Amino acid sequence: MENQNQVLQRLRSVFRSGITIPAQFRLSQLNQLMAMIQENEELILKALHQDLAKPKFEAIMSEVDIVVNELHFAIANFTSWMQPEYVSKNLATKLDDCFVRREPLGVVLIIGPWNYPLHLLLLPLVSAIAAGNCAVIKPSEVSAHTDRLMAELIPKYLSQECYTVVRGGAEETTSLLQLRFDHIFYTGSQAVARIVMRAASEHLTPVTLELGGKCPCFIYGRVDIAAAARRLVWSKYFNAGQSCVAPDYVLCSAATRDALLPALRQTLEQFYGKEPQKSPDMSRIVSPRHWTRLMELLKKSSGKVVVGGESDQQDKYFAPTVLVDVGEDDALMAEEIFGPILPILTVESLEEGIDLMNRQEKPLALYVFSDEASVVNTVLERTSSGGFCSNDGIIHMCLPTLPFGGVGTSGFGSYHGRWGFETFSHRRAVMLRGWALERLNGLRYPPYQENKLSWLRWTTSAKSSCSLM
DSSP, X not given: OOOHHHHHHHHHHHHHTTTTOSHHHHHHHHHHHHHHHHHTHHHHHHHHHHHHOOOHHHHIIIIIHHHHHHHHHHHHHHHHHHSOEEOOBOGGGTTSEEEEEEEEOSEEEEEOOXXXXXXXXXXXXXXXHHTTOEEEEEOOSSSHHHHHHHHHHHHHHSOTTTEEEOOOSHHHHHHHHTSXXXXXXXXXXXXXXXXXHHHHHHHTOOEEEEOOOOOEEEEOSSOOHHHHHHHHHHHHHGGGGOOTTSOOEEEEOHHHHHHHHHHHHHHHHHHHOSOGGGOTTOOOOSOHHHHHHHHHHHHHOXXXXXXXXXXXXXXXXXXXXXXXXXXXXXXXXSSOOOSSEEEEEEOSSHHHHHHHHHHXXXXXXXXXXOXXXXXXXXXXXXXXXXXXXXXXXXXGGGOTTSOBOOOGGXXXXXXXXXXXXXXXXXXXXXXXXXXTTHHHHGGGSSSOOHHHHHHHHHHHSGGGOBTTO
């Protein structure tokens, strides 16, 4: 069996052969990836249910179809993304061909997380393939059934010469990070991201970090409380809150909170019944360790539990939970919750809400629920986040024409659609020159003269540029 370094060297040799460059090869692999998902949908759904008790409905929406739609979009557009991008020229470069050429980076490493173990592993792989790279694919060992299935299926459908799955835990991942890749794409926690960055810095390897953070949901001004409750409950408790873009906490006035709480209780009962643990639509926490972390967070909180709070360690169940009387310095505000616990903090003005959000690290997503366009626009203009959505949650990341990525500690770099293709491509500046106009070029040769300098400055100035040349 090959060791990790041998795998990397083999992939590097294959990449240098140019096999991944032609559009036809890229298309064949994207089609194969599509076939892998469509032909094995039942196996995929079974693995996701074994790992996280994901309901079929959620698994198809957030794991299967989102990848299939990304594949359709890439297949329809990647050849146009490959085309040279011609740029405007000045008088001195009038007869030259000047363009930007997208070239694959080489051999890339994709490290997937456990919370969406198919979606967040394969979406960056779609981009890497479309851009013409070879890839080492590292699924999360925490979602063990999906990890095993990906290791079984990917070599059956994709070129084994160009794409390799590496399995294992922290030790194997640490070992992988000692090798020099041409790009590392990591999705996961901020703590591990720091390890990834330190390892990448040894080789000056560029990285894309898709992390998370505490995504606020600010409810302010006139709002349809019933609709807001439905959208908030859906986006918060989808996948049992184990989403990097789930609303992490709510900001609203005391009056809005008092109107919102009964709507939340009613909505939770409508969605999951009087006993959510018995609902087939409620996912489970991925592991006993993560369940224990959530329990410890809840115990440390000074807030008051007004909805939920029940749990079952053996079943890895954690009830949809809402707390009030939560302060900014509460334990629940110290880190990303990443589970079905929703603290509600009160603010009494737009200014106060914006100031509180801006005191936190920049989140991966920021949500504003309001019927007032002035409120939405003010929050949009005066805050910073990876993504922004008004009057809904999570949905913005489903559109492949929008970039998905963080800012600051919520990550950097982006992907989805064209944005992913660009992430895995080098934009090479190209100027193709002939031997014409040598007399004009003579202006830059010694011996230098003032009149030459004047002419040269004129021919190379922005004023002499012409997009038609």
